[in-house]
Amino acid sequence: MSNYLSISDILVSNEKVPCKFLHDLPKMGFLDPSAADDDLKAGTNVEIPLWLAESLQSRRPPLVSVDLPKIYKDAYREILNADACTVDMHKLGQYFYELGCYVAKHDIKGEVAATLENTFKQRFRMLLSASVSTDTLSTMQPLSASERKRAAAAASSENALSAWLQRGDCPLTTANMVANHRKRKRAEMEMF
Amino acid sequence: MFAEKVIELLKEAERNPDTIDPFNDEKIRQILEEMHLLFKMNMNDANATNENKSLWTTVQVRHSALERNKRCLLAYLYDRMKKIKTLRWEFGSVLPPDVRELLSDEEYQWFSKYSTNLASYMRSLGQDIGYSGIDLTENLKPPKSLYIEVLCMADHGKLELEDGDVITLKRNSRHFLPTAECQTLIRQGVLKQIV
Amino acid sequence: MFIEDLRNDFYNVLLGNRVLLLVHYDVDAICTCKILQGLFKCDNISYTLVPVGGVSELKTAYEENNEEIKFVVLVNCGGTIDLVDILQPEEDVVFFVLDSHKPTDICNVYSDGQVRLVYKDTEENIPNFDDIFRDDDEEEEEPEGSGLEALEATVEKRRARRAWEERRHTLMFNYTQFSYYGKPSACVALNLAWLISRCGWPALWAASVAAASHVALHARAPAQCLLDTDTLHRHIAGGQHADATKITSCRVVLEKDVWLPLYRSWSVEAALRHSPAIGPHLKLHTLAGAARLRQLLADMGFPLQQARQAYRSMDVELRRCLLSALEAAAPKHKLPAPSRAAFILQRPHAPPRPAHDIVYAILGLIEHENMSKGEGFQHALASLDTEGVSDSARLGLEAAQRSLEAVTRLVNATLSGRRLHLAGPFSYFIVQEGTPEARFVRGPLWLGVAARWASSACGGTRPLLASAPVDDNNCLLLGVPPRFDQEPRNLFGAAFEQAARKSGASVSLELLDASVVTLPTAQRPQFLDALTALLA
Numbered sequence: 001m002s003n004y005l006s007i008s009d010i011l012v013s014n015e016k017v018p019c020k021f022l023h024d025l026p027k028m029g030f031l032d033p034s035a036a037d038d039d040l041k042a043g044t045n046v047e048i049p050l051w052l053a054e055s056l057q058s059r060r061p062p063l064v065s066v067d068l069p070k071i072y073k074d075a076y077r078e079i080l081n082a083d084a085c086t087v088d089m090h091k092l093g094q095y096f097y098e099l100g101c102y103v104a105k106h107d108i109k110g111e112v113a114a115t116l117e118n119t120f121k122q123r124f125r126m127l128l129s130a131s132v133s134t135d136t137l138s139t140m141q142p143l144s145a146s147e148r149k150r151a152a153a154a155a156s157s158e159n160a161l162s163a164w165l166q167r168g169d170c171p172l173t174t175a176n177m178v179a180n181h182r183k184r185k186r187a188e189m190e191m192f
Numbered sequence: 193m194f195a196e197k198v199i200e201l202l203k204e205a206e207r208n209p210d211t212i213d214p215f216n217d218e219k220i221r222q223i224l225e226e227m228h229l230l231f232k233m234n235m236n237d238a239n240a241t242n243e244n245k246s247l248w249t250t251v252q253v254r255h256s257a258l259e260r261n262k263r264c265l266l267a268y269l270y271d272r273m274k275k276i277k278t279l280r281w282e283f284g285s286v287l288p289p290d291v292r293e294l295l296s297d298e299e300y301q302w303f304s305k306y307s308t309n310l311a312s313y314m315r316s317l318g319q320d321i322g323y324s325g326i327d328l329t330e331n332l333k334p335p336k337s338l339y340i341e342v343l344c345m346a347d348h349g350k351l352e353l354e355d356g357d358v359i360t361l362k363r364n365s366r367h368f369l370p371t372a373e374c375q376t377l378i379r380q381g382v383l384k385q386i387v
Numbered sequence: 388m389f390i391e392d393l394r395n396d397f398y399n400v401l402l403g404n405r406v407l408l409l410v411h412y413d414v415d416a417i418c419t420c421k422i423l424q425g426l427f428k429c430d431n432i433s434y435t436l437v438p439v440g441g442v443s444e445l446k447t448a449y450e451e452n453n454e455e456i457k458f459v460v461l462v463n464c465g466g467t468i469d470l471v472d473i474l475q476p477e478e479d480v481v482f483f484v485l486d487s488h489k490p491t492d493i494c495n496v497y498s499d500g501q502v503r504l505v506y507k508d509t510e511e512n513i514p515n516f517d518d519i520f521r522d523d524d525e526e527e528e529e530p531e532g533s534g535l536e537a538l539e540a541t542v543e544k545r546r547a548r549r550a551w552e553e554r555r556h557t558l559m560f561n562y563t564q565f566s567y568y569g570k571p572s573a574c575v576a577l578n579l580a581w582l583i584s585r586c587g588w589p590a591l592w593a594a595s596v597a598a599a600s601h602v603a604l605h606a607r608a609p610a611q612c613l614l615d616t617d618t619l620h621r622h623i624a625g626g627q628h629a630d631a632t633k634i635t636s637c638r639v640v641l642e643k644d645v646w647l648p649l650y651r652s653w654s655v656e657a658a659l660r661h662s663p664a665i666g667p668h669l670k671l672h673t674l675a676g677a678a679r680l681r682q683l684l685a686d687m688g689f690p691l692q693q694a695r696q697a698y699r700s701m702d703v704e705l706r707r708c709l710l711s712a713l714e715a716a717a718p719k720h721k722l723p724a725p726s727r728a729a730f731i732l733q734r735p736h737a738p739p740r741p742a743h744d745i746v747y748a749i750l751g752l753i754e755h756e757n758m759s760k761g762e763g764f765q766h767a768l769a770s771l772d773t774e775g776v777s778d779s780a781r782l783g784l785e786a787a788q789r790s791l792e793a794v795t796r797l798v799n800a801t802l803s804g805r806r807l808h809l810a811g812p813f814s815y816f817i818v819q820e821g822t823p824e825a826r827f828v829r830g831p832l833w834l835g836v837a838a839r840w841a842s843s844a845c846g847g848t849r850p851l852l853a854s855a856p857v858d859d860n861n862c863l864l865l866g867v868p869p870r871f872d873q874e875p876r877n878l879f880g881a882a883f884e885q886a887a888r889k890s891g892a893s894v895s896l897e898l899l900d901a902s903v904v905t906l907p908t909a910q911r912p913q914f915l916d917a918l919t920a921l922l923a
Contacts, residue, residue, distance in 0.1 A: 055256040174381040175282035180210040364761030366436035
């Protein structure tokens with residue numbers, strides 16, 4: 001499922017999730033910022049990155065038990081089920097959906113998965129309107145990272161289609177990387 | 193906290209999907225140092241596990257961190273490799289010097305080898321029917337007409353056409369030339385097509 | 388030499404070869420260029436297009452681009468200068484010159500095939516070959532014979548030679564005395580397009596704009612303008628017949644329209660105030676001028692508030708009767724006839740666009756206050772498109788509005804501030820550097836508009852000179868003949884040359900329009916003195 005070399009996957013698994021340590025961990029006290037001790041005692045609740053949590057949880061015996069992050073708990077789930085379109089996903093969690101997929105595996109009740117699907121269905125209309133809107137700043141603001149990517153892709157296909165309908169052919173253009181490289185060089189030169 | 197420097201490196205790469213940044217030698221060195229440190233600590237603790245069984249969990253944690261670092265570094269290098277491949281298709285087989293200095297030496301070697309591979313593959317196409325190869329980097333979009341009108345955006349000097357004519361490319365001069373000649377220059381941004 | 392057969396001797400020669408197109412910065416040249424581009428694209432004639440502003444730019448452009456080029460087409464440049472001498476080309480390079488600047492240089496006319504003039508204007512009185520050139524080798528032979536007869540023969544020959552030289556001098560003087568314009572090059576190009584059956588609406592539109600430019604800028608006498616556009620009328624009438632059912636594409640029509648530039652994108656009052664044909668006669672620089680304008684609007688039946696609104700938001704009834712109202716009210720205020728048969732481009736789903744609007748738009752683009760000339764040239768070419776959505780026409784119209792406003796302000800300020808000086812037989816005014824309007828009249832075209840405006844406002848019976856700063860040290864000097872709307876032949880070209888020689892000022896006769904020169908600002912007063920002495 002996960003892509004070993006995918007950068008976005010790596011960034012997703014960098015998000016923190018709350019966990020409970022089931023065993024003692026000597027010399028790992030620095031994982032818990034509130035602990036003064038050098039060693040980590042069993043039973044402490046710490047927020048550690050997902051990659052560490054998954055890796056420790058999959059050992060036999062499991063060293064941690066993963067809890068749901070705040071945004072996937074009951075309170076927020078209710079808000080999302082009610083009306084997901086008013087939520088500013090960028091503030092809530094940039095990688096809401098992907099992190100949710102990982103977290104759903106640890107959810108005993110299985111409600112997180114349903115919430116994710118429901119949220120996406122509700123926000124789909126927002127995505128569509130962002131792709132055709134001209135005021136990109138305000139429409140893209142409340143979208144999460146993956147939603148933004150999809151909206152940007154939709155916008156560019158929309159532009160390509162309308163240009164093709166208007167003109168009937170595609171003129172040759174400067175290559176993408178070349179144009180951006182030039183732009184950046186010019187911006188750098190203006191700074192000096 | 194472990195593995196935070198790598199994340200900075202990756203965030204840098206993610207920020208500019210359309211351009212390539214200079215090869216961050218410095219950060220990579222730091223990350224490799226961190227990995228060495230972790231490994232050494234692990235070695236010490238693994239040897240000490242025989243006395244203190246609980247150190248085993250610590251070793252686990254550090255090992256995950258090492259694997260994490262390795263994964264991130266590999267992803268960084270892979271991402272750059274994809275971008276360098278695009279560079280060959282967009283800039284052509286000769287890189288301008290300011291792009292050249294964004295790559296590390298090994299990356300440049302990889303670029304040359306990739307170029308050579310691509311060139312020999314392109315040369316081999318159609319050899320059985322008598323062609324001397326097809327240039328695949330041309331005609332990335334289906335051509336619509338035999339000749340196109342272009343506007344020169346920057347002073348580029350002289351351009352030699354296939355039939356021997358020499359054209360001086362100066363800023364703001366317009367030319368009507370065969371499409372095949374102009375394509376590389378349009379992709380490089382020297383010429384702009386006028387519809 | 389002149390080309391007789393446009394199709395075979397000009398176009399068919401170019402087929403299959405690469406061509407260098409050198410185009411001057413003026414409306415007619417840009418329209419011709421557009422028509423020629425269309426033709427070249429159809430036949431896949433590879434070309435390089437370079438715009439040039441003057442003689443030295445022509446030289447540079449030729450030198451840079453002349454590798455492996457055998458055919459050079461010069462549009463509205465190069466006719467009045469000795470091309471072979473200035474460009475020093477190779478033996479086998481052929482120049483085709485399509486220039487409406489007259490008089491054509493004699494060396495170009497009598498060149499033996501290297502310089503070919505595409506169109507022969509019947510109104511030019513080109514002197515005969517024998518009257519200008521004479522084989523000097525005959526003179527070297529000493530007559531045989533002895534003594535007195537030989538001496539008499541020599542003296543006789545010398546006398547004949549002197550008489551011939553005097554006659555030559557007179558002929559050349561008469562020939563080069565006046566500089567004027569011939570038939571618009573775009574009409575010649577349209578003729579060519581028609582001969583090779585590629586005369587479509589875009590070509591017709593470009594030719595209409597060029598014809599409108601000659602009328603608007605008073606380059607030709609009105610009678611001649613009508614003759615020039617004769618073929619154009621026929622083509623348009625023919626086209627209208629054929630396309631009667633299709634309304635999905637653009638067409639050019641010839642309709643009676645109000646001769647107010649840009650009135651469709653402006654308000655009626657502004658268009659009246661800033662129109663070069665009507666504005667001067669309203670004498671807006673005097674106190675009574677504003678009152679006259681209001682009176683005119685009242686006579687037309689237009690409430691002042693409506694007239695100040697943008698044309699598009701004006702009352703529909705008023706819009707419809709604008710033409711008739713203006714025609715009725717004009718004679719009462721002693722204004723020239725405000726309506727004329729004008730070419731209008733009718734576009735589906737867009738408001739119609741008259742040709743003289745585009746003339747001013749192109750002027751605004753090539754002498755834009757911010758954009759460089761090269762960029763303005765590209766926009767100007769794009770603004771002549773009949774199909775397609777390009778911003779260039781809108782940019783041009785806005786620039787033209789600003790320039791017209793600046794010119795009006797400038798002339799009104801000059802006249803009301805009594806800065807129009809009288810010097811001998813002519814009047815002149817100088818645009819001071821640093822005034823906000825100075826940057827709008829940096830180029831010869833807009834300065835010409837301003838000069839003609841000032842001349843009309845003062846009655847138009849005296850020749851007028853206008854000078855504007857072009858950069859820190861140099862200024863532009865432009866001469867307008869008296870009664871320019873009837874008799875546009877301009878003698879300032881020859882006069883400037885002579886005055887330059889007499890006064891020793893380092894005048895550069897760089898620009899292709901002979902009646903405009905550049906000179907250092909410091910030497911302007913002595914140059915003007917020399918000119919006064921010359922023309923007195």
